[in-house]
Amino acid sequence: MTGDQPLVLGLETSCDETGVGIVRGEKLLVDAIASSVDEHARFGGVVPEVASRAHLEAMVPTLERATREAGVRLADIDAVAVTSGPGLAGALMVGVAAAKSLAVALGVPLYGVNHLASHVAVDIVEHGPLPEPTVAMLVSGGHSSLLLVPDVTHDVRSLGSTIDDAAGEAFDKVARVLGLPFPGGPYIDRAAREGSRVAIDFPRGLTQGRDLERHRFDFSFSGLKTAVARWVHAREAAGEPVPVSDVAASFQEAVTDVLTRKAVLACRENGVENLQIGGGVAANSRLRALAQERCDAAGIALRVPRPGLCTDNGAMVAALGAQMLLKGRPASDLALPADSSMPVTQVQA
Amino acid sequence: MLVLAIDTSTSAISVALRGDDVQESATVLDARGHTEHLAPLVRRCLDSAAREPGDVTDVVVGTGPGPFTGLRVGIVTGLVFAHARGIPVHGVCSLDALAVDAAAEVGDEELVVATDARRREVYWARYAAHGGRVRRLSDPAVDRPRELPEPLLGLPTAGRGPLLFPELFARPLPVHDVRASTLAELAVERLRAGVAMPVEPLYLRRPDALTTAERATP
């Protein structure tokens, strides 16, 4: 170790990105990523077996690139951290096996960590120590969760999550309806810039009456996706042109309105003054703008990592691993499994 | 020379350490536990042989064919270990190791290796055994055992194929799972003979998915 700052390498393979990140304490040295997204585009969605094969191919080249760009040697690594879940089982196993092998070969401790907690921890390397507690909203193609985080290394609580589609999934599905490419998020965001947010009044799931009572911090995007499809198909059936940018803007408004409203409510009702947003959907420009606006109005400090750190990456895993090491948490057992349905409340495997 | 050999192409998770005065091996049978068991087995082999990771000079991995998920666990473990230590890694077809073990059970004749490919299929290849050594006569393939050419089913057969399809394979051999120690011996032999041993996973099947273009064509 240099000074007291441990050098930690993090591996992430829960979906279609092979991520290798290296941090020194709370400083990010490198965030190397190999993505198989282009291969999945041909299939219109992530194919688990395609992702797993790509992880195996990319593992060593990505490790190599990470150490080279960070200017460190693997022999200098003090600990290895890896996403042990949740995620695609076969994809997780490639990363977990790689991390274990690295830990054995280098003779260093291994930390199996929760993917969602890592999404929260990554902001430490961007904006410094996490305020405690923090409310975190994680929105991506795989997850939509509201979390209360008193301590990201061992106390993460679930406030709510989606009861059907993830937010990012809704973006992908609506993009398909509109004839936009996969992954849909960036294309919808771009199309929406030319459109009107109030052109079409799409439904806001779980925001009214009994629904809001029973699912205070839960989300539902399946009804919204269906409403958009129905609206577009009705237009097509009538032989009228589909105003793609208006549909995109109105859909995006419905999603981001619900997300930000519930996130701010979660902060208020838990007496928390800090909100962090992460996950791929956090790259959405309207989500960022609306969250900022509503947090400002409510006196809540908002933290959003830069887009490259919001999507899945190895830096977030390294960041959490380093926190665990710094707080003296014991390493994980070398026999730890890849747990595709690892509960969000379990920070470490 | 100290060779670390790993095979995860079957339900057996097998690790061996081979050197001039080292003969360690460890195996666990668990079709769904490759990720959990493999690394502890590697560490156990090193510990029992009183060797450090830095003492290993070569890594060998079984490249299958085998069920994808387990197969990848072994291959990535071998690749990363070798990368971390800055040593070479070699790939050996896992069926070849079964054939070598099977050759000890038969005379100079042809034999078949057939392993569990799930979905009522087997991974298989045909070999000629001669003086305890083997030569592969066909590329590894995946098929329904019923569709194998008739004479093959009558040959001595190693692997779990005969346990899964006892009515089809007439001459089962008591050689069921890949032993990493045999894989290590094969690799050393090939290394001395200057044979290239790239690490290419033998999947033999495409991923189960249709592209959007394929879905559009009826």
Ligand SMILES: [Zn+2]
């Ligand atoms: Zn994620």
